[in-house]
Amino acid sequence: MKLPNRFITGLGILMISASPLLQAAPPDQRGDGPDDNRGGQQQGPQNNGGHNERGNDRGPGNDNGRGPDKSPSTQPGRQAHQDNRGGNRPPQDFGPVRETFQQHRDVIGRGQPLPPGVHIAKGRPLPPGYGKRLDSRSLQYLPHYDGYEWRRLGTDVVLIAVGSGIVYAILDGVLN
Structure with a gap:
């Protein structure tokens, strides 16, 4: 059976345009998929005591020059933010981060203010x-x-995405 070229072309365009929609489909809502975290019995390794068993993903022997007794948990000001070292996205609430900036504003110092x-x-x-x-x-x-870095603008501090330079958060007046 010979199909007309228009039909084959239309079918190809339909398949190409539908493939992104299939990949963007919402996750399985039945609750029996592997990503279901709503409770019940979990398979795989358990998280004992809130510690990440993978470590800090830096590999053995790579302590960034801190040495064995200078882990982030023993440095001042790092206890509250230790869980953010593993590549997590920034939080929605920057309240604790604001407090950290205000505690260490003498060390951080002010930046040059934005022009009018x-x-x-x-x-x-x-x-x-x-x-x-x-x-x-x-x-x-x-x-x-x-993927993010802190920048200083006068008495404000901003968190930007490194690749695009998009401002993720503005902490107004934390260096006052």
Whole structure:
């Protein structure tokens, strides 16, 4: 059976346009899939005592020069943010992070303020040339989120996505 070219072309376009929709389908709602975390019996390794059994994903012997007795849990100011070291996304509530900035504002220092007429907004790119990176001495007290970095703008601090420069969060006046 010979099919007309138009029919074959239309079928190909339909398949190509439907494939992204299939991949974007919502997860299985029946509750018996592998990603169901609503309770019940879990399979696989259990998380004992809240410790991540994978470690910090740095591999053996890679302690970034801290040595064996200088883990993040023994450094001052790191206890509250230790769980953010494993590549987690930034939190929705930056209350504890604000407190950390205010406790260490003398070490972090203020940045150069934005000139009049230049405004930053969450979800928009940081204007080029604005926002000074924090030095390593300041970063030791702050949580680290993979793919994001802290920038200082006057008395404000912003968290931006490294690849795109999009502002994720603005902490107004934390360095006052």
